[in-house]
Structure formats: C-alpha cells, structure tokens
Amino acid sequence: MNKFKNKKGLIISILHLLLIVALIRLVFIIGTVNVKPVYLINIGVAIVGMMMGFMLYVCCLVELKKSGSDIKYMIALINVVFLALFLDGCAWLVDGKPALRNHNIWVNTLYYMCAPIEAYFFWMYTMTYLKVRKSLIKQLSVLISAGAYIAVALRIINVFAGFYFTVGQDGVYSRGPLYLVSFIYSYFTVIAALVAVVIERKYLERYQIITFFMYVFVPIVVGFLTMFTYGISCGPASVMLVLLLMYCVLNVSEWRDMAAATRDAALAEKLQDDAMPKDFPFMPGRKEFDLYAYLRPAKEVCSDFYDYYMIDDENLAMVVGDVSGEGIEATLFMLLSKKLIKSALSSGSPPEKAMELVNNQLCDGNTSNFFLTVWIGVVNLKTGEGFSVNAGHVHPIIRHAGGDYEFVFYKHSLAAAVMENTKYKANPFKMEVGDSIFVYTDGFSEATNDKNEFLGKERILKIMNKFPVANPKLAIENALVGIDEYIADTVQSDDLALLYMTYYGK
C-alpha cells in the first residue's frame, strides 16, 4: 500500500515537471508573434504558479510520509489548481488562432471543469479539517458531490450548446450568455464550507478562520484589482498562493500540536515505565516466595499498573489496579494512585485503612470522574497469612499446591475515587506452602477476538490450567501466549497488568 502511494507520488511529481516544461516549450512551438504582451504576462504567472504548486505538492508528500496526517484533499486541491494553471497558460497561447480552434475548445472546457472540482475538494478538505460528523453535513456532502458531477456534465454539454463560452471560427474565445451561471456551483459549495467554518468556530483559532476565508476572498480581491487591466488573469495563481498559505497556517500549526502531544505521551510513557518495578527475581535472597509481574499497554500510555514491595521485614505487599479512562490524564491518575497506596501501606496502615485514606485523597478534586479498581494483598511471609482488599477489581485467581487454578469470589468493596468515606472490607486469607496468587486486570478477561467476543472467565482457567506450574515467570508467559492466541490478528484493545506470586514458606 505504502509502496503504491510512493510510486503514485513520484509519477505525479514527474507529471508536474513535464507539464511545466511542456508549457514553456509550447510558448516556443506556437510562437508569440500574434500573442498580446499582456497574455505573455499571464503565461509567465501560470508557469510560476505551477512551480509553486509542484513544490507544495512535494512538501505534502513528505508530510504524508512523516506524519500520516489526513491531507489527501489538500493534495487533490493542489493538483487541480496546478492543472488549471497549465490550462490557463495554454488557453492564452491558442486563443485567436483559427488552426488551433479545436485545441482552444478542449483546453477551455477542461479549464472550466477545474473550478467545480476545486470547490468540491475545498469542501472535503474543510470538512476533514474540522472533523465534522454531523449527519446534516454528511447529507450535504452527498449533495455537493452530486452537484460536482452535474457541473462537469454541463461543461461537456457546453461544447455543443455553447451557453458558457464559445470559440468562433476565427479561433477567438468569447463568453456565452450563461457565463455567470457557471460559477453558481463553486460559489455555493465554497460558501457552504465557510458557513461550516463559522459554525465550528469555537474549535478554531482566529487565524485558522481567517485562512479559510482568504481562500475565497483573495481571488476575488485579485480579480477586482486586475479588472481594469484588460486581459490579465491571475485568478488560478492567486488560488495557488492561498493554498500555500493554507498549507503553512493550517497544517503546520497542526504539526505543532501533534508534536506537543507526542512529546507529552513520551514523557508519560517514561514516567509510567519508571514507576513499574522490574527487579526480577525480586529479593532472590528470600526463599519464602517468588514473584513476577508484567505490564503490557495497549497504546503508548496506559492506566493499568502493578506494584510490589516489602512493607517491613515480614510483610509483602502486592497491588494490581486499573484506572478507568484513557490518555495521559488517566496515566497520571494511575501513577498518583499507585504512589498514594504505597505511601499508606508503608506507613503501617492495614490494607482496608490504607484504601480508605487513598480513596478520600483520590475523591478530592476528581472532576473528571476517574475511578480506580484495585486489588491489594499483604501477606506475612512467616505464616502465609494475610489480608486482601478488593476495591471493584476483577476476581483474583489462586492455585493450591498441586491443584488447579480457580477464582476467588467474595463481595467486593466499591471502586476507589467514586465516593468519599467509603469503607473497605479486609478479606483474610492463608497461603499454604506451594500456593499461588494470580492477579490481573480486565485486559485479560476482556481480551477480544476477531468475532468481538471476550476471553472470559472460563477461558482464563483453561489457559492457566494448561500448564499448572508454580513458577511465576512461566505462568505469566503462559498467560500471555494464551491471550495472544485468542486475540490472534486483532489489536490488543485494553491495557494488561499481571502479577503472580508463589509462596514457599519458611
């Protein structure tokens, strides 16, 4: 696909250059004997305009390759205006030459076609730029594309009927009685696009609005200024000039925003990556347990997390959580939650009290309505006894020594950051020698295959029980293989955090 695009871009660039050379050659072939000096100015302006168009086209190709942004209508506009410039240049050369009468007709017919097609692409470019999704606009788009076909068809009919323009037997072009009618479609479409710009103005900066308006008003002003000099035509060239301006103002300013967003995401990604402990094997000197954890974001930044640390010499804390919401805001909320939990647990609060404290802190000023589902387990490595708190999180899985994996069901407390002063319930548990705990996020249970079906609880157990080994790293690798086999060619849609601990006892 990309290769094809590259090839297409190269062919069109070469075509641009060939047309520029062709117009210059034509000047010499046809000769300038009977061409008025003012026409020569027009031809010169057309050639310079074409060169500008060529450069703009190459810039767009580079941008398309680099950023992949949606500028295909901008590119289409450039190509149409480029063609209009070429045809305009030719029209001045062939005018008034009886031998070239037929060329004069088709050149002008094609030239007339450029205006409605330009207007259509301007409309499409504007709609894509504004990201308009209103259904009324969509219906209008259908109408406008139909109108473009009609306008083109009318220009073909004109060759025989001559209502827009005619070329006499002497080879002289003259306007027809309905000349002005030929502008109706273009003006209607362009004005409709500007109305859309005005409607969507609150999403735009002032300079962006002005730029859109210039597309219409610069050619009009240029037309007015040149009205008094007979035969001079700078219309298409001025459109190309405005396209250059639009490209610079609209697209370059978008790049800046995009560059900022990319930089923000990279910073958040670094913060998030640094925040997840990865010191495996964790405390190899401690023979009472083994632990492994893994985080796989769906995009650059994610809102799932895991954490583990020794609270004191005997108590190991394990945390797995998921902040609802996406983007950098959710990532920052996640990092904050993770640190608050660690700080509360480290100060000696039991898990349910720690959650109460963290919840109230997270509720404070949470206007975005984020919430956090989290599982916290604190286990005494001497006795294997511990407490867990489940604040709205998925059901953890345990495996008793030598047994199968199974879910642990109990009544969950409310997710955190939802309601102030929520009370959390501590669930006591006891791990025997060889028992394992496996905690995950809904990226596992809701992994989605190509039929849009969730992996679900049963398949989780099936995957885990395929190799019921009590080795944290191997068990997590097995889970990842199972997930990847299930989602196959579909894209991982949700973040995934996994934490696995096996208790070996004293």
Place this chain on the structure above:
Amino acid sequence: MLNIKKEKKEGEIKISLEGRLDTATSAQLDIEVQSSLDNVEKLIFDLSGLEYISSAGLRVFLSAQKIMNKKGSIIVQNASEDVKDIFEMTGFSELFTIE
C-alpha cells in the same frame, strides 16, 4: 452501537439502553444523560437490551450518580446477569437500587 430511548414523566425519566456501552458509545450517553436531568428526582435506567458495559460506561453512571445524589435516586432495572456481575464486581451496585 448503542440505542438510547428516553421517556420523561413528571419528575421522572426513564432511559432505556440497547446495545453495547463502551468507550465509543459512552460519550453519546453522557451527553444524553447530562442534558436530561433538570427537574428530575428519579432516574431509571432500563438495561434489558444492554449487552455489555465497560469502565467508560460505568463512568457515565458515576457522573449521573454525582448529580442525582443531591436531589434524588437512580434505579437500574432489568440488567442481564453479565451486566449485573460487572455492577457487583466494581461495587457500583452499592450506588444505585438494582431491581
């Protein structure tokens, strides 16, 4: 896809949902809910046609709850077992009356 149907009576509104309430559709529901809570004391969600609710969907319920908390109540009706499970698991079942 999510179909949203609203029936408004004196001081009461019933919002029926059909389809999937996920990241893609929750923004649409949020707008619908936020714009229809004036003078409403009783907000009823009929979830008989709801197949799935994601955490983004739960956030819509959460923001509705924050508004209704001050002036009335939220009732959730006819939720499927799967949807009920999600309410139970996340503890959101504590926030509303689930019928």
